[in-house]
Amino acid sequence: MSDDRGTSTQGTRQRILNAGTELFRRTGYTGTGMKQIATAAGAPFGSIYHFFPGGKAQLGEEVIRTSGAVYLDLITALMTPYEDRVAATADAFTAAAGTLAELDFADPCPVATVALEVASTDEALRRASWEVFDSWTGRLAAYYADGGIPGPAARETASSVIALLEGAFMLGRSARSTAPVLAAGKAAAAIVRAALDGR
Amino acid sequence: MSDDRGTSTQGTRQRILNAGTELFRRTGYTGTGMKQIATAAGAPFGSIYHFFPGGKAQLGEEVIRTSGAVYLDLITALMTPYEDRVAATADAFTAAAGTLAELDFADPCPVATVALEVASTDEALRRASWEVFDSWTGRLAAYYADGGIPGPAARETASSVIALLEGAFMLGRSARSTAPVLAAGKAAAAIVRAALDGR
């Protein structure tokens, strides 16, 4: 309990970060207001600028980077139990479809919408989102390489599997259906299988 | 020349629609202002509401639907010359990578960013974007079915190929690189090949 050290500031900062993550994935970066975030976090408006002096840009970048780190761990947790790379990939998509439905078709990926919005307009946020995508690709590529896919092909396979998942989220949200994600799971399995066969 | 019938209104309306399409794909729906669109179109601000009395919502929906129709024709034009479904798919991704670079990494798909932004917030726009994605999927599925992929699998394959392309655009824009789209081309070929083999 000595974590708080007499101040109770850490909780507020974290709540603002969580609210930003939640809202960005539902209404996007430009579509979400700072007041909206403060209200959702149960924090006074001024606190946002106390903890994030860089304003919306800083908050956006921290949301992307922290979410990126969380999901990087998730990839490891999801994949590690499996020896069979094809089955691991297919089952991850099935789980993702479930998450999509649980979120009532809000974006399961907290980076995707923001990444598209800022790619042509905000260089700092664009870099942050790419570094996140790149870290995921690297982690997944290592897992595939470990399973027998040669180095360069492992990276291309990982990149394509992540792209397929992001695109399937896009179609699934748009359709309010998990069908595109489930279909993508079969396709992802085919991609990994082909790479293992050296095709 | 009797198309104009004495009025010269059609040109202005079309220019507004074009400017909206161009800006939405670069700065998104919430990130683009009506004044910005008027300026880019070289039209007085009031003209937007003259031609689009429904305001931004109407303009957004028309942008999505007209772009959707244009790209639906594009799918046919791209695929028709090929007998080989695998080669057709792979070459389409190579062409898409070129387009991405030509656009200086603006979104080659005028629907994607808007679709993610509005999926959880604007029901009319969500439906419009889904109807576009669905029309593309149907057209591509028919092409695959014609090439020997059984009905239901053809649809799943088409859906996954489109998802993969959209996701690859996302990664490519974020990275400012065509590499993810080129990698996705190989993966897309593997998806179609697997479906043709009945796997």
Added chain:
DNA sequence: GTCTATATCTTGATAGAC
């Protein structure tokens, strides 16, 4: 550190002269 009030700017939209 918390919280409020305010400054400044931009948004989508409307009214009305021409």
Added chain:
DNA sequence: GTCTATCAAGATATAGAC
């Protein structure tokens, strides 16, 4: 049909009392 002026509401951000 064109174009301008204006509105009310929202945005981001800051200043300063407590």
